[in-house]
Amino acid sequence: MQVKILTGNQAAAEAVKLCKVQVVSAYPITPSTSLTEYLAEWIERGTLKAEYVRVESEHSVMTVCVSASTVGARVFTSTSSHGLLYMHEQLHWAAGSRLPIVTCVINRGVGAPWSIFNDQQDSIAQRDTGWIQLYCRDNQEIIDTVIQAYRIAETAFCPVMVCYDGFVLSHTMMPVEIPAADKVNVFLPPYKPHTILSQEAPRNINPVIFPSQRRDADGVLRDGYMEFRWKLQNALEGARDVIVDVNREFAAVFGHDHGGMIWDHRIDDAEVCIVGMGSIASEATTAVDVLREEGIRAGVVGIRSYRPFPRAELREALKKAAAIIIFEKNVSYGYEGALCADLKAALYGTGIVAPVHNYIAGLGGRDVKATELADAVRSSLADIAGGVRERQTWLNCVTEG
Amino acid sequence: MPEKLFKVNHKEYILPGNRACQGCGLSLSYRYILKALRENTIMTIPASCLTVLHGLYPITSVNVPCLNCTFASTAASASGLVAGLAAMNRTDTTVVAMAGDGGTFDIGIQALSGAAERGTDFIYVCYDNEGYMNTGTQRSSATPIGALTATTPVLTKQQNKKDMMKIMEAHDIPYLSMSSPSYPVDLYDKFVKAKRIKGTRYMQISAPCPPGWAFPPKETVKLGRLAVETGVVVLYEIEDGKFRLTGRSKTLAEKGNRAPLVHYIEKQGRFKKMSMEQLGQMQKWVDSKWNEYLKRVE
Amino acid sequence: MEIKDDNISAMCKPAIGEAGRTGDWRDATPVIDQAKCIASIKNRPACYLCWLYCPDGVVITGVPVQIDLEYCKGCGICAEECPAQAIAMVMHEEVKECK
Numbered sequence: 001m002q003v004k005i006l007t008g009n010q011a012a013a014e015a016v017k018l019c020k021v022q023v024v025s026a027y028p029i030t031p032s033t034s035l036t037e038y039l040a041e042w043i044e045r046g047t048l049k050a051e052y053v054r055v056e057s058e059h060s061v062m063t064v065c066v067s068a069s070t071v072g073a074r075v076f077t078s079t080s081s082h083g084l085l086y087m088h089e090q091l092h093w094a095a096g097s098r099l100p101i102v103t104c105v106i107n108r109g110v111g112a113p114w115s116i117f118n119d120q121q122d123s124i125a126q127r128d129t130g131w132i133q134l135y136c137r138d139n140q141e142i143i144d145t146v147i148q149a150y151r152i153a154e155t156a157f158c159p160v161m162v163c164y165d166g167f168v169l170s171h172t173m174m175p176v177e178i179p180a181a182d183k184v185n186v187f188l189p190p191y192k193p194h195t196i197l198s199q200e201a202p203r204n205i206n207p208v209i210f211p212s213q214r215r216d217a218d219g220v221l222r223d224g225y226m227e228f229r230w231k232l233q234n235a236l237e238g239a240r241d242v243i244v245d246v247n248r249e250f251a252a253v254f255g256h257d258h259g260g261m262i263w264d265h266r267i268d269d270a271e272v273c274i275v276g277m278g279s280i281a282s283e284a285t286t287a288v289d290v291l292r293e294e295g296i297r298a299g300v301v302g303i304r305s306y307r308p309f310p311r312a313e314l315r316e317a318l319k320k321a322a323a324i325i326i327f328e329k330n331v332s333y334g335y336e337g338a339l340c341a342d343l344k345a346a347l348y349g350t351g352i353v354a355p356v357h358n359y360i361a362g363l364g365g366r367d368v369k370a371t372e373l374a375d376a377v378r379s380s381l382a383d384i385a386g387g388v389r390e391r392q393t394w395l396n397c398v399t400e401g
Numbered sequence: 402m403p404e405k406l407f408k409v410n411h412k413e414y415i416l417p418g419n420r421a422c423q424g425c426g427l428s429l430s431y432r433y434i435l436k437a438l439r440e441n442t443i444m445t446i447p448a449s450c451l452t453v454l455h456g457l458y459p460i461t462s463v464n465v466p467c468l469n470c471t472f473a474s475t476a477a478s479a480s481g482l483v484a485g486l487a488a489m490n491r492t493d494t495t496v497v498a499m500a501g502d503g504g505t506f507d508i509g510i511q512a513l514s515g516a517a518e519r520g521t522d523f524i525y526v527c528y529d530n531e532g533y534m535n536t537g538t539q540r541s542s543a544t545p546i547g548a549l550t551a552t553t554p555v556l557t558k559q560q561n562k563k564d565m566m567k568i569m570e571a572h573d574i575p576y577l578s579m580s581s582p583s584y585p586v587d588l589y590d591k592f593v594k595a596k597r598i599k600g601t602r603y604m605q606i607s608a609p610c611p612p613g614w615a616f617p618p619k620e621t622v623k624l625g626r627l628a629v630e631t632g633v634v635v636l637y638e639i640e641d642g643k644f645r646l647t648g649r650s651k652t653l654a655e656k657g658n659r660a661p662l663v664h665y666i667e668k669q670g671r672f673k674k675m676s677m678e679q680l681g682q683m684q685k686w687v688d689s690k691w692n693e694y695l696k697r698v699e
Numbered sequence: 700m701e702i703k704d705d706n707i708s709a710m711c712k713p714a715i716g717e718a719g720r721t722g723d724w725r726d727a728t729p730v731i732d733q734a735k736c737i738a739s740i741k742n743r744p745a746c747y748l749c750w751l752y753c754p755d756g757v758v759i760t761g762v763p764v765q766i767d768l769e770y771c772k773g774c775g776i777c778a779e780e781c782p783a784q785a786i787a788m789v790m791h792e793e794v795k796e797c798k
Contacts, residue, residue: 054519064481199465202463204466206469206470207711228709235707416717417757464713623780
């Protein structure tokens with residue numbers, strides 16, 4: 001395998017080239033832009049044989065992905081923040097259409113006011129759309145996860161978002177082993193669409209559908225809206241096994257194992273479990289190593305797949321925790337961090353009654369240092385000892401007035 | 402049989418028992434569009450009257466492959482079909498985007514402008530029934546001045562119709578045309594021509610709408626003819642920048658006897674609150690556009 | 700190409716009568732007076748403007764011309780456009796009573 005020093009965006013672009021993507025549709029938005037610029041150059045030079053559609057908005061980006069995927073082309077796009085928000089309608093459409101579209105979301109905060117810097121509000125806000133969401137810790141994971149994403153998407157027929165932190169990963173250089181092209185060709189067979197759009201068998205795809213089931217011209221009772229939507233939900237639930245299996249197979253072929261639904265660091269005997277996604281969880285591993293030096297038995301559970309949500313894996317990993325500390329770069333306004341809310345829901349009724357403290361961190365690109373994470377853990381442990389079972393703290397933020 | 406009499410493809414692609422209204426101008430237009438384009442066509446259509454004509458799951462009334470898309474995205478959906486088909490080396494298929502005036506002049510204009518600017522190789526059809534008819538006759542930028550709509554229910558529409566043809570012409574595309582289902586062979590011929598041309602082709606059709614314009618369904622074809630006789634609708638094409646009147650509009654220009662606008666207005670219930678001032682304004686607008694076209698022909 | 704519908708997304712097949720028997724929409728039925736119809740008089744394909752202008756394509760060309768009354772919606776365009784005035788829109792008895 002070839003090792004290169006690459007930014008996150010470069011790593012993602014290399015993966016797209018290896019996956020022999022056939023249609024790229026893209027619109028510039030910081031900090032995702034350079035990814036599709038690399039693709040534009042390769043396509044114009046003929047290094048990557050693909051169609052590049054320089055659309056006029058992100059809404060059109062995802063529309064092009066939907067229709068190109070429908071006729072059988074393997075498609076790719078990437079975006080961030082408001083670009084992702086602008087295509088929100090089309091994300092629902094893509095999932096309901098059951099298309100294996102892979103999109104890199106280079107996580108960036110949302111306005112108002114404007115932020116070009118990293119947080120995860122953009123992708124977290126799409127959690128209800130029916131897309132699979134995988135979060136990456138480092139650039140190796142980015143290149144590997146994009147390749148796995150196509151395999152997962154084309155097996156489950158669900159679109160996949162590969163998320164990684166803007167600037168923190170997208171613009172930071174790391175050594176990356178580039179998988180061998182011939183091995184990727186074997187790992188990723190050609191895309192076989194389930195959609196039929198040909199003159200031999202004319203079909204009308206995704207029209208209006210009634211609430212109830214309805215008989216077709218042959219008298220067969222066909223699905224109503226709810227049945228199709230149940231199939232999407234069922235496919236996402238089934239995607240758990242696909243995500244785990246694909247990672248296992250990838251690890252066997254390419255030698256990198258990033259975990260299936262979750263990954264963990266020093267969790268086996270952990271009393272205080274930190275939970276997070278993406279680079280903040282990676283940073284937490286450093287904090288954990290420091291805390292361990294002080295005798296605090298800390299560990300990290302990293303969420304790799306946020307959707308489908310790893311309820312079984314979290315129940316297993318957290319069953320012996322005396323305290324659960326969640327660090328996340330998003331807020332479900334009017335309630336709490338989305339990961340915290342989802343995690344507590346997953347633990348309900350299991351008998352896991354550890355206090356759960358929620359830290360909202362790093363919004364709009366505010367730097368999050370391992371030392372701050374370690375301090376937060378110490379502070380929470382002190383509060384828990386004093387009986388504070390629930391806490392929402394905005395880390396390193398002025399919270400008066 | 403009919404093809405000898407009218408030199409059109411006799412095959413029908415729209416199946417009977419569909420959901421279009423009685424006397425629907427869109428339905429009549431669509432018959433001839435599909436006759437001209439034939440089987441190796443993929444349609445992409447947004448939420449609109451056409452979606453309803455195409456039918457609700459699990460049955461479709463149209464014997465041509467079709468991909469539904471969201472309201473704003475018709476031209477982008479077509480762009481994706483073109484790119485996908487090119488990537489798959491399927492070069493024999495005509496991609497056709499077809500939306501109403503709402504999906505073209507208003508919510509769909511951005512995607513259409515982008516697709517046209519990129520020189521996307523597809524046909525874009527706008528059936529203009531002058532309002533958001535599928536959702537109950539709300540006003541669009543294609544609604545003429547003085548018309549009552551569900552969102553201009555008392556004061557009538559205050560602005561003139563947007564000149565979408567001019568906007569599309571500004572994109573330097575190889576072919577544009579304006580047609581009417583009251584002249585189906587003229588419409589058919591334009592689509593046969595368009596099918597052979599490469600690049601972005603913009604086809605606008607004036608589609609009279611009995612419920613939306615408030616006239617009896619039996620008068621759809623007559624009203625469309627009256628629109629052309631008064632010059633409210635002008636049949637023309639612009640091929641590689643060359644402007645050409647066609648059919649009845651061509652003979653009308655040569656003989657110069659356009660009917661007064663009021664004959665067209667008085668036939669439609671939607672204009673019952675139109676003021677004399679608005680009528681005068683619209684007559685002026687029709688006259689000035691007509692004179693502009695005449696100048697271009699010289 | 701193998702055509703297999705896994706039925707995971709909504710794909711419709713073409714069939715007549717998606718909206719049911721649209722002939723039921725009519726309150727008046729077109730009746731052709733074959734003594735006036737140009738094609739019948741000439742006993743060969745002729746005119747066919749009713750076929751040309753029918754928005755639903757339910758006019759069956761032939762000699763004589765016929766209309767598919769299962770699906771004709773009764774818009775009345777054919778009657779309006781017939782140059783021989785050979786088509787009458789005959790209002791249904793129930794509708795006459797209401798009026």
